[in-house]
Amino acid sequence: xxxxxxxxxxxxxxxxQEVTLRCKPISGHNSLFWYRQTMMRGLELLIYFNNNVPIDxxxxxEDRFSAKMPNASFSTLKIQPSxxxxxxxxxxxxxxxxxxxxxxxxxxxxxxxx
Amino acid sequence: GQQLNQSPQSMFIQEGEDVSMNCTSxxxxxxxxxxxxxPGEGPVxxxxxxxxxxxxxxxxxxxxxGTTRKDSFLNISASIPSDVGIYFCAGQxxxxxxxxxxxxxxxxxTVKP
Numbered sequence: 001x002x003x004x005x006x007x008x009x010x011x012x013x014x015x016x017q018e019v020t021l022r023c024k025p026i027s028g029h030n031s032l033f034w035y036r037q038t039m040m041r042g043l044e045l046l047i048y049f050n051n052n053v054p055i056d057x058x059x060x061x062e063d064r065f066s067a068k069m070p071n072a073s074f075s076t077l078k079i080q081p082s083x084x085x086x087x088x089x090x091x092x093x094x095x096x097x098x099x100x101x102x103x104x105x106x107x108x109x110x111x112x113x114x
Numbered sequence: 115g116q117q118l119n120q121s122p123q124s125m126f127i128q129e130g131e132d133v134s135m136n137c138t139s140x141x142x143x144x145x146x147x148x149x150x151x152x153p154g155e156g157p158v159x160x161x162x163x164x165x166x167x168x169x170x171x172x173x174x175x176x177x178x179x180g181t182t183r184k185d186s187f188l189n190i191s192a193s194i195p196s197d198v199g200i201y202f203c204a205g206q207x208x209x210x211x212x213x214x215x216x217x218x219x220x221x222x223x224t225v226k227p
């Protein structure tokens with residue numbers, strides 16, 4: 001298995017622009033997580049899905065952030081409009097609920113908003 | 115919500131030395147996980163602990179789930195240069211769903227050859 005695949009690996013955008021981050025979880029995994037990592041706040045859980053349904057989005061910072069999971073093999077995290085303070089590394093992770101509790105992480109998307 | 119205090123924040127050691135780091139929580143967790151993150155990569159699971167008092171090894175790594183369920187430690191024996199990276203502890207409450215973890219702030223390990 002190729003693992004969790006995220007795209008793009010790097011994104012530089014101007015303030016006010018829309019940004020879409022993409023994630024392909026490991027095939028067969030039924031839980032998907034979006035995390036954000038910054039020096040100041042560490043790793044923060046933004047939202048997670050079970051069987052494509054959002055379960056807990058309490059970590060989503062503002063209405064500018066939205067996440068979707070239209071099917072079991074794809075998820076997006078969108079920021080509209082983006083701001084410089086959104087600059088961070090965004091990780092997607094997936095796990096197989098009911099089998100074990102380990103989450104497998106993608107390589108992340110480094111977002112820079114200028 | 116839950117908060118994890120991970121210490122030390124950073125360590126500079128000589129190759130061959132042993133390393134110890136720990137995590138404490140203000141509340142109970144059902145599962146403790148230890149991850150390692152290399153530069154430019156996502157965290158990778160090293161050890162998972164599921165029962166209070168459990169002691170688990172993975173090669174040169176040993177981790178324990180504290181009996182109070184509010185702490186865990188990770189030991190690395192005979193460190194080597196490739197041990198360099200950021201080590202994170204993470205706690206889970208199973209009823210909140212598999213993989214939903216609260217992460218510590220990380221311990222940055224530097225190993226001098």
